[in-house]
Amino acid sequence: MGRSFNTIAFDPAKCDGCGDCMSACARVKFDSDDTSRSLIQILARENANTKGISPGAGSSFELALCRQCGDPKCVTVCPAGALTKNNETGVIDWDGSRCVDCLLCTIGCTYAGISLDEATGRVSKCDTCDGNPACVPACPHDALKYITTSNIYNEVGDWEDLFAPGLAGCQGCNTELLMRHTLRRVGPDTVLATPPGCVPGMGSVGFNGTTGTKVPVFHPLLTNTAAMLAGVKRQYKRVGREITALAIAGDGGASDVGFQSLSGAAERGEQMLFMVVDNEGYMNTGMQRSSCTPYGAWTSTTPVGKAEEGQKAVAQGKTQDAKNMPLIMVNHRCDYVATASTAYMEDLYEKLDKAIAASRTGFAYLHVYSPCTTGWRFPTDQNMEVARKAVETNFVMLWEYTPEQGLHFTKPVDQPLPVTEYLKAMGRFRHLSPEQIAHIQGKVEENRRMVEKLAEQVHGG
Amino acid sequence: MEQTQYLIVGSSHAALEAITAIRMHDTDGSITLVTRDPHLPYSPTVLPYVVSGRSAPENVYLRDAAFFDENKVSYRPGVALKALHTARNVAELADGSEIGYAKVVLATGAAPAIPPIPGIDKVDYHVLRTLEDAKRLNAAMKKSQRAVVLGAGLVGMHAAENLVKAGANVTIVEMSAQLTSGYFDATAARLIEEAFTANGAKIRTSSQVTWLAADGDDIVLTLGDGTTLNADLLLVATGVRPELDYLKDSGVACDKGILVDDRMRTSVANVWAAGDCAQARGFFDDAQVMNAILPDAAVQGRIAGMAMAGDPGVADYVGGVPLNTYHFFGRHAISVGSSKVPDGGVERTRFDEASGRHLKLIMKDGRLLGIYGVNEFFDAGVMAQLIVRRTDLSAVQDRLFEQPLTVGRELMSQIWR
Ligand SMILES: Cc1cc2nc3c(=O)[nH]c(=O)nc-3n(C[C@H](O)[C@H](O)[C@H](O)COP(=O)(O)OP(=O)(O)OC[C@H]3O[C@@H](n4cnc5c(N)ncnc54)[C@H](O)[C@@H]3O)c2cc1C
Numbered sequence: 018m019g020r021s022f023n024t025i026a027f028d029p030a031k032c033d034g035c036g037d038c039m040s041a042c043a044r045v046k047f048d049s050d051d052t053s054r055s056l057i058q059i060l061a062r063e064n065a066n067t068k069g070i071s072p073g074a075g076s077s078f079e080l081a082l083c084r085q086c087g088d089p090k091c092v093t094v095c096p097a098g099a100l101t102k103n104n105e106t107g108v109i110d111w112d113g114s115r116c117v118d119c120l121l122c123t124i125g126c127t128y129a130g131i132s133l134d135e136a137t138g139r140v141s142k143c144d145t146c147d148g149n150p151a152c153v154p155a156c157p158h159d160a161l162k163y164i165t166t167s168n169i170y171n172e173v174g175d176w177e178d179l180f181a182p183g184l185a186g187c188q189g190c191n192t193e194l195l196m197r198h199t200l201r202r203v204g205p206d207t208v209l210a211t212p213p214g215c216v217p218g219m220g221s222v223g224f225n226g227t228t229g230t231k232v233p234v235f236h237p238l239l240t241n242t243a244a245m246l247a248g249v250k251r252q253y254k255r256v257g258r259e260i261t262a263l264a265i266a267g268d269g270g271a272s273d274v275g276f277q278s279l280s281g282a283a284e285r286g287e288q289m290l291f292m293v294v295d296n297e298g299y300m301n302t303g304m305q306r307s308s309c310t311p312y313g314a315w316t317s318t319t320p321v322g323k324a325e326e327g328q329k330a331v332a333q334g335k336t337q338d339a340k341n342m343p344l345i346m347v348n349h350r351c352d353y354v355a356t357a358s359t360a361y362m363e364d365l366y367e368k369l370d371k372a373i374a375a376s377r378t379g380f381a382y383l384h385v386y387s388p389c390t391t392g393w394r395f396p397t398d399q400n401m402e403v404a405r406k407a408v409e410t411n412f413v414m415l416w417e418y419t420p421e422q423g424l425h426f427t428k429p430v431d432q433p434l435p436v437t438e439y440l441k442a443m444g445r446f447r448h449l450s451p452e453q454i455a456h457i458q459g460k461v462e463e464n465r466r467m468v469e470k471l472a473e474q475v476h477g478g
Numbered sequence: 479m480e481q482t483q484y485l486i487v488g489s490s491h492a493a494l495e496a497i498t499a500i501r502m503h504d505t506d507g508s509i510t511l512v513t514r515d516p517h518l519p520y521s522p523t524v525l526p527y528v529v530s531g532r533s534a535p536e537n538v539y540l541r542d543a544a545f546f547d548e549n550k551v552s553y554r555p556g557v558a559l560k561a562l563h564t565a566r567n568v569a570e571l572a573d574g575s576e577i578g579y580a581k582v583v584l585a586t587g588a589a590p591a592i593p594p595i596p597g598i599d600k601v602d603y604h605v606l607r608t609l610e611d612a613k614r615l616n617a618a619m620k621k622s623q624r625a626v627v628l629g630a631g632l633v634g635m636h637a638a639e640n641l642v643k644a645g646a647n648v649t650i651v652e653m654s655a656q657l658t659s660g661y662f663d664a665t666a667a668r669l670i671e672e673a674f675t676a677n678g679a680k681i682r683t684s685s686q687v688t689w690l691a692a693d694g695d696d697i698v699l700t701l702g703d704g705t706t707l708n709a710d711l712l713l714v715a716t717g718v719r720p721e722l723d724y725l726k727d728s729g730v731a732c733d734k735g736i737l738v739d740d741r742m743r744t745s746v747a748n749v750w751a752a753g754d755c756a757q758a759r760g761f762f763d764d765a766q767v768m769n770a771i772l773p774d775a776a777v778q779g780r781i782a783g784m785a786m787a788g789d790p791g792v793a794d795y796v797g798g799v800p801l802n803t804y805h806f807f808g809r810h811a812i813s814v815g816s817s818k819v820p821d822g823g824v825e826r827t828r829f830d831e832a833s834g835r836h837l838k839l840i841m842k843d844g845r846l847l848g849i850y851g852v853n854e855f856f857d858a859g860v861m862a863q864l865i866v867r868r869t870d871l872s873a874v875q876d877r878l879f880e881q882p883l884t885v886g887r888e889l890m891s892q893i894w895r
Contacts, residue, residue: 060888063877079891090859093495093776096521097533098540115537117527120803120810120858124773127894129857129887138808 021167021174022085022107025057025143025150031160032078034061041155045146047136054134056143057082057152057161083130083143085109094125107167108144116140159431166362176201181229186219189390189397191359191404192294193219196265198362199292200230202369207261208249209234212242212275214267216294218301221265239274242266243282246289254288261376262289268309269299272342283349283380290376293342296389304392308340311412312460313453315445316392333448338460343384347418347471352379355417355427358386360404364427368417375419386413394444403442410439411461414468414476424472436461481578482510482552484786485569487559488585489513490521491772492753492779494540496583499783501549507787509551510577512569514558514586517609518542522587523772526636528612529619530643535609559586562728564746581748581786584736585779588718588754588770593628597690601697603712606633618711622646626699626709628687630657632804634715635670639806641711642677649680649707651687651699653716661802665829665836666811666852673807718770720755733757734768740794742782750786752778761797761866762816762847769798796866801858809834814861815848816840823847826879839879844872849882856882860890869893 039055047054058081085102089109092100099116102109111131118139122131131142143150145163153163179200186193192215200207209232211221220229222236237245242264250262271279271293279291298316299305306316312335315321319335346354353375357365368383375381388395388403395403407413408428415428436458440446449457469476484500484507486493493511500509513519518539527533546553558572562582569577590605592598604615619625619641627638630652641648650657656667657674671681682701689700690712699707720735731737731745735757742750742758753775760767777795784792804811819825823842829835833853840848846864849856861882864871869889871878878885 058887060884060891062888062892079888081887081891090776093491093498093780094773096491096523096540096772097527097538115533117524117533118805119523120805120812121523121772123812124801124803124814124858124862125776126857127859127863127890129860129890132857132883133810133855135855138810 020104020107021170023145023148023163023165023167024085024107025082025145025153026162026164027080027082028160028162029078029080031158032059033158034059034078035157037155037157038152038161041151042143045151046141047134049136051136054136054141055152056141058129081129083109083126084128085143085145086130090125090127091122091131092125094121096121100131106145106148109142110144111140111142113139169362169366173198173201177205177231179205179207179231181220181223184219184229186215187389187391187397189400190215190219191387191400192216192296194359195294195385195387196221198365199263199265199369200232202366203261203263203290203373205232206259207232207263208246208253210237210242210246210249210262210264210266211235212237212239212264212266212270213301214239214270214294214299215296215301216265216267239270241278242270242275243287243289243291244278246291247282247285247287250288261373262287263376264289264291266291266293267299267301267307268293268295268297268342269305269307272308272340280349283346283351283382286352286379288376288379290372290381290383292372292383292385294385294387295342296387296392297339298389298392300389300392306335309342310335311339311457312337313446313449313457315394315448321448333450333453334445341464341467343382344468344471346382346384347424349380350420351375351382351418353381353417353419354384355382356384356386356413356415358404358408358413358415360401360408361415361428364415368427371417388443392445394447395442399442403439406434406439406442410434410436411465411476412436412439414465416468416472424468425474426472426476429476479568479576479578480510481508483507483580484509485577485579485582486511486551486585487513487569487582488587488753488755489515489519489553489555490585490587490753491540491775492585492587492756492782493583494519495776495779496585496752496783496786497549497551499780499789500787503784503787503789503791506550509549510554510579511546511551512554512557512559512571512577514556514572515608516556518555520609521772522607525606525609525612526633526640528609529606529615529637530640531616535613538609559584559724561724561726562730562749564728564730564749567748579748582750583742583779583782583786584744584749584751584755585753585775585782586720586722586724586755587775589721590714591717591719592714593687593716595687595690598714601690601692601712603697603714605714606637607718615713619644619646622711624709625649625711625713626651626697626707627713627715629653629714629716630659630681630683631715631717632658632661632802634713635674635804635806637713637715638674638679639677641713642674642679646711647678647680649682649709650674651685651701651707652681652683653686655684657681657683658804660817661800661804662811662813662852663817663838663850665827665838666813666850669809669834669836669852670804670806670811673809677807718754722755733766737766738778740781741785741792742778742795743785750782752782758795759797761799762818764797767798769800771801773801774798799862799865801862803858809853810855811850811852812854812856812858813848813850814858815846815865817848817850820847828879837879837882839875839882841871841875844870844875846871846878851882854882857886857890860886863894864889867893
């Protein structure tokens with residue numbers, strides 16, 4: 018399995034071109050004030066309407082920085098063996114004692130990631146300051162981030178994948194990611210309950226008499242998932258075997274018809290981890306609304322259409338607000354309750370670890386917001402982007418709760434984007450009227466105030 | 479007889495890239511590499527630095543022995559391909575043994591082209607293509623007082639600079655009217671010439687050697703105008719050409735090199751070729767050209783490897799684009815693309831005498847065709863992309879001419895970020 022590496026990420030939308038990153042780099046690397054020597058170069062863009070050149074997404078700054086490519090062309094054209102991809106750090110290392118200053122690497126690189134330092138006559142390139150890049154903390158606008166999520170992937174890659182290799186999910190579905198990661202993390206000593214929904218639809222219950230997982234899995238009714246799982250767990254305890262009782266359920270199965278057994282198990286403190294994959298509807302059966310479907314959203318049972326002759330009402334998507342399931346679970350005083358998003362894997366992993374630990378002694382509830390490319394109508398390559406926008410607009414807030422420490426935010430958003438940034442990323446909100454958008458924005462604010470009160474902490478906005 | 483899935487002939491840039499490409503797609507198919515060179519892989523391009531003493535010969539290898547183990551390559555240095563029997567899919571080696579192959583890539587590079595000067599077979603001259611050549615030249619250079627370099631291409635100029643710095647009186651003899659023609663334009667060539675003369679080298683352009691003779695330890699060169707030169711060291715650097723004797727009777731079509739299509743396939747089934755030995759399509763016109771430069775060898779080797787392994791990701795060769803970088807006496811020169819100004823094309827130049835900065839841009843219909851600079855740094859890789867993508871630069875050409883570095887980067891991050 019290939020390795021994954023940490024990386025410096027640039028968000029041009031947040032950049033104002035102040036150049037602090039370049040000053041920091043020039044200072045740390047060369048003890049110089051000359052920002053032209055910086056290994057990270059931020060460029061103002063002056064030709065946004067050039068013919069034949071895509072105008073880009075409204076940003077006005079561009080970046081030239083070594084990408085530490087996985088298949089680096091600079092290395093292939095170096096005649097002196099002076100450049101190598103370091104398989105430990107992922108950095109393209111430059112060995113000055115071997116380099117002959119021929120500049121061929123600058124021909125190989127199409128990203129201007131290695132170039133001539135005129136002060137020394139030698140090439141120079143970013144080495145990520147050995148994993149502690151000086152440019153990142155120097156950025157006053159959070160436009161630069163050092164992404165360290167790779168550690169998770171490297172670690173997870175060594176664990177056993179407990180799902181069947183092929184799954185029948187829709188293209189671009191992030192539930193597969195969630196299922197594989199969760200099961201890998203929870204490990205083989207697990208009994209898994211997957212009530213009707215996308216997860217068994219994708220294959221957890223298997224085909225032709227074989228299961229889709231390498232752990233015991235069962236397919237309860239929508240109504241009795243938590244009850245059955247509680248019984249299974251108790252039986253294992255009785256025979257003295259330590260297992261993790263894990264449910265992966267949809268939002269319908271948790272918040273609608275399965276709610277009473279879930280509520281009962283939580284109230285009794287059954288020892289299990291109940292994970293909800295919230296795609297805000299009954300997506301597996303044809304995209305019907307659930308109590309977690311947000312206001313205004315199109316579903317097949319909250320359609321959008323013009324009024325017929327003589328009729329007044331115009332169908333404009335769902336007319337009720339979503340139920341805040343995780344807050345309801347907080348009110349069960351479970352041992353652990355958290356919200357999570359696949360766009361923030363490090364956060365998700367930390368919560369998964371805590372939830373697993375809590376399930377040893379009591380009820381743990383993990384609510385993962387999971388955009389649905391088919392039901393929400395967005396391009397299949399946009400899942401992470403939609404998930405991220407939900408968090409960046411405060412449409413979704415990431416927090417965790419324990420009875421001892423109360424509720425606190427894990428990813429506070431300092432300057433939330435307007436909710437339209439989220440809404441316009443998908444088709445199910447395409448029809449919204451300004452009034453509906455105002456309603457949703459108002460709901461986001463109300464929700465934030467509500468959770469902030471519980472958190473006794475400001476979330477921003 | 480030994481049998482292999484992939485036979486790689488040669489062990490330099492094109493060959494190494496082919497191995498990488500094959501292993502990305504086929505982790506298990508057997509690979510055998512045969513190469514004439516006895517050493518671990520190294521690049522001919524590094525040899526001028528071995529000559530100068532800057533790079534120690536044992537410190538220039540591109541790969542260590544572990545590379546071949548890790549990639550499950552049966553590595554056979556020091557044995558040349560002698561004949562390719564394509565009807566049987568068998569390679570005959572210089573030691574008499576045979577290897578059967580399913581697929582073979584010829585990456586045997588080029589060798590110094592020796593001009594047919596009367597008497598050349600009677601004198602002891604140097605060439606520069608192998609590590610042995612470099613070590614021998616390095617030793618001879620230390621003793622040389624009067625050196626002559628035949629040919630003012632980059633190989634000759636590099637060596638001439640080394641000889642000058644080692645203290646010899648150096649004369650460069652070049653047939654054409656301009657130094658480094660084919661690589662750099664007239665202004666750049668003048669700057670290069672001035673740097674050499676300022677450092678004591680003599681340059682005789684438009685000169686041809688008509689006769690060579692030995693005189694004791696000296697070599698006497700007779701030039702076209704009748705004058706003679708005495709040298710204690712003669713380096714012949716008059717270009718390169720592939721040695722393709724091993725293809726006799728193979729049916730593989732050759733012109734100046736081995737003719738290949740855009741996937742580096744030769745005219746014969748199961749045979750690919752890449753690098754300096756191959757003659758592939760040029761970018762600027764569709765004629766098959768010899769573009770004997772390192773970056774092209776790497777690209778072609780990669781394509782050949784992907785094609786051989788059946789990698790569905792393989793893309794057609796975009797065509798050879800001339801690309802060169804050159805250092806001389808502390809200055810640098812970069813050339814990317816075509817030096818020809820076509821009908822309807824425009825050439826823009828600027829030159830600052832004080833800083834020695836020189837820049838030339840060749841454009842047509844708003845598209846970049848070539849960019850040349852001396853002491854003016856720009857990202858050659860970015861410029862090459864603008865050329866091969868035929869990006870319409872009409873709206874930015876003035877700025878590009880003023881600031882090729884920043885404007886190139888701006889365009890890069892918008893177009894192929
Ligand atoms: C002094 C010098 C300076 C240069 N400077 C530059 C530069 O600045 N920029 C640039 O772009 N290019 C430069 N080049 C050219 C560049 O080195 C070549 O384009 C590049 O090395 C081509 O790679 P290749 O793999 O095709 O062939 P080569 O590097 O020539 O390698 C050929 C390989 O095939 C092996 N071989 C040959 N015949 C046989 C046979 N019959 N059987 C088995 N094996 C065989 C050889 O041992 C060798 O391993 C320079 C070349 C020289 C000599």
